[in-house]
Amino acid sequence: MTENRVTENRVTEPQVSGRQDVRQDVRLSVDQVQKVYQRDGESFEAVRSLTLDLHQGEFACLVGPSGSGKTTLLKCIAGLMEPTSGSVVLDGQQVNGPAKGMAVVFQEYGRSLYPWMTVEGNIELPLKVAKLSRAERRARVDEALASVGLEQARKSYPWQLSGGMQQRVAIARAVAIHPSVLLMDEPFAAVDAQTRAELEDLVRKVWKEHDMTILFVTHDIDESVYLGERVLVLSSSPTVVQHDLVIDLPAERDQLVTRSMPRFTELRAQVYEQVQIAKTNKTGATTVSAL
Amino acid sequence: MNALKSLLHFVVLPVLLIALWWFTTRDGANFFVPQPGPLVDAFVEVWLGEGFRNDVVPSVARLFAALAISIALGISLGVLIGSVEWVRSLLSPMLEFVRAVPSTIIIPVLLLVIGINDTMKVTLIVLGCIWPVLLNTVKGVASIDGVQVDTGRVYGLSGLVRLRYLVLPAAAPQIFAGIRQSLAVGLVLMVTSEMFASTDGIGYATINFQNRIAIPEMWSGIVLLGLIGVAMSVLFQIVQSRVLGWYVGLKESAK
Numbered sequence: 001m002t003e004n005r006v007t008e009n010r011v012t013e014p015q016v017s018g019r020q021d022v023r024q025d026v027r028l029s030v031d032q033v034q035k036v037y038q039r040d041g042e043s044f045e046a047v048r049s050l051t052l053d054l055h056q057g058e059f060a061c062l063v064g065p066s067g068s069g070k071t072t073l074l075k076c077i078a079g080l081m082e083p084t085s086g087s088v089v090l091d092g093q094q095v096n097g098p099a100k101g102m103a104v105v106f107q108e109y110g111r112s113l114y115p116w117m118t119v120e121g122n123i124e125l126p127l128k129v130a131k132l133s134r135a136e137r138r139a140r141v142d143e144a145l146a147s148v149g150l151e152q153a154r155k156s157y158p159w160q161l162s163g164g165m166q167q168r169v170a171i172a173r174a175v176a177i178h179p180s181v182l183l184m185d186e187p188f189a190a191v192d193a194q195t196r197a198e199l200e201d202l203v204r205k206v207w208k209e210h211d212m213t214i215l216f217v218t219h220d221i222d223e224s225v226y227l228g229e230r231v232l233v234l235s236s237s238p239t240v241v242q243h244d245l246v247i248d249l250p251a252e253r254d255q256l257v258t259r260s261m262p263r264f265t266e267l268r269a270q271v272y273e274q275v276q277i278a279k280t281n282k283t284g285a286t287t288v289s290a291l
Numbered sequence: 292m293n294a295l296k297s298l299l300h301f302v303v304l305p306v307l308l309i310a311l312w313w314f315t316t317r318d319g320a321n322f323f324v325p326q327p328g329p330l331v332d333a334f335v336e337v338w339l340g341e342g343f344r345n346d347v348v349p350s351v352a353r354l355f356a357a358l359a360i361s362i363a364l365g366i367s368l369g370v371l372i373g374s375v376e377w378v379r380s381l382l383s384p385m386l387e388f389v390r391a392v393p394s395t396i397i398i399p400v401l402l403l404v405i406g407i408n409d410t411m412k413v414t415l416i417v418l419g420c421i422w423p424v425l426l427n428t429v430k431g432v433a434s435i436d437g438v439q440v441d442t443g444r445v446y447g448l449s450g451l452v453r454l455r456y457l458v459l460p461a462a463a464p465q466i467f468a469g470i471r472q473s474l475a476v477g478l479v480l481m482v483t484s485e486m487f488a489s490t491d492g493i494g495y496a497t498i499n500f501q502n503r504i505a506i507p508e509m510w511s512g513i514v515l516l517g518l519i520g521v522a523m524s525v526l527f528q529i530v531q532s533r534v535l536g537w538y539v540g541l542k543e544s545a546k
């Protein structure tokens with residue numbers, strides 16, 4: 001029974017209705033990505049063979065147990081790390097290094113903001129790189145700050161802000177470059193529940209405003225169902241996509257209303273079940289010695 | 292409260308010590324121990340008159356030129372070496388070795404190769420001062436936070452923009468620690484270079500006074516060196532607090 005479930009891999013052939021309309025519009029395509037780390041002369045296969053397509057405007061959540069290779073996968077997608085095999089294609093172009101149009105919000109947001117620059121300086125830096133004029137940069141920074149509600153903090157330094165506010169800055173910096181794909185790595189794992197709820201709604205809002213494709217990594221099941229239009233459950237290391245689920249909740253999400261819907265509870269239970277399977281299933285020896 | 296404390300340190304203690312000094316040397320019994328009064332007179336006469344142009348200016352000019360060269364060269368080479376991993380692991384042991392050689396030992400070599408002139412003195416100071424800056428820059432550049440580096444890559448930072456907005460600021464705390472060390476080394480080497488072979492400079496003049504048994508004058512040279520040291524340290528602090536204000540704030544906020 002368990003064996004059956006595990007091998008069930010619906011990524012390549014989604015049997016879910018209602019998404020045929022967006023299928024032609026593939027933004028990001030991850031094809032059989034494998035990542036093997038070399039560590040003290042031993043090989044460690046963090047990601048086995050991961051295949052997934054993201055469509056234009058999609059909000060997909062990636063759920064997986066801790067240490068299941070979520071960050072590894074995201075780094076491969078972002079072009080920060082070369083996969084051992086397989087390929088990542090963004091807008092029809094092979095990703096060989098960080099690609100224009102892709103933004104990342106890192107798990108360690110505190111370290112990802114440059115402490116020697118103000119909030120404004122941090123958001124503006126990628127725009128300078130993109131050679132935008134001073135006026136354009138100014139407009140983008142204003143817009144980004146407004147969309148995360150941080151206008152009053154523009155002259156502050158990141159270390160003067162709370163964790164939640166720092167995360168907003170990181171989001172503003174990503175949004176300011178008008179990315180086509182935004183990758184987020186457990187961005188809210190370290191903030192308190194109240195802030196977390198606010199930030200979740202913020203991301204939904206930003207996603208709608210900017211017509212982006214988002215891949216949001218989390219280990220929080222509720223969060224993945226609440227945020228996503230689609231949830232992908234990863235197996236534990238070596239990682240494959242174990243389950244692909246469409247979240248057919250209304251687009252207008254509300255912390256109270258949405259979370260108390262029967263459908264939310266159902267979906268949540270489905271994801272939960274898959275994650276449990278992922279946790280207990282440790283097929284495939286973690287150490288590959290024949291490499 | 293803090294300001295009061297530093298005022299206490301900066302003013303009250305020295306005043307007390309000078310009073311003690313004046314009191315214990317008031318009968319002038321020991322010829323070699325200077326008294327505050329004659330020392331101040333000698334200081335004004337020797338260093339604020341002719342000596343200013345003839346000795347102080349050349350010394351300080353050589354020191355500052357050498358420090359500027361050391362800092363510029365140390366940071367540039369440090370960034371190059373620190374950025375490329377194989378260059379770093381290739382050169383690091385050698386750099387540590389060269390650094391460990393006391394730079395005064397090459398004075399004879401420099402005298403032979405360059406001769407008795409300003410270039411020789413500046414070279415000597417640079418050869419002593421460059422190491423702390425260079426090695427600290429290498430360390431600072433090599434240990435930039437991985438998330439900061441990844442962030443830079445994601446947002447396309449490269450070339451001079453990367454240097455200006457990522458590499459240099461990230462390494463700045465280390466670089467400043469290196470500069471601070473090299474200031475002390477520089478002052479010592481400035482004097483040393485003038486004691487061996489020179490026709491001017493504070494070190495030269497002070498040795499001269501010693502030979503002529505002009506005791507207060509000799510002591511005044513030592514006081515001048517102390518004052519220059521303090522002035523450099525104050526200047527350093529001002530620049531550092533401007534450039535590294537963020538670092539202090541970051542450390543405080545992490546507490």
Ligand SMILES: Nc1ncnc2c1ncn2[C@@H]1O[C@H](COP(=O)(O)OP(=O)(O)OP(=O)(O)O)[C@@H](O)[C@H]1O
Pocket residue numbers: 037038039044046064065066067068069070071072073107186219237
């Ligand atoms: N640079 C590396 N070298 C060797 N092994 C690594 C490296 N980075 C990660 N790993 C290993 O790969 C596995 C997956 O790590 P990864 O950070 O991708 O997981 P994750 O799902 O993001 O975990 P978390 O939920 O803790 O963020 C872990 O077992 C980890 O120890």
Ligand SMILES: [Mg+2]
Pocket residue numbers: 070071072107185186
């Ligand atoms: Mg991770």
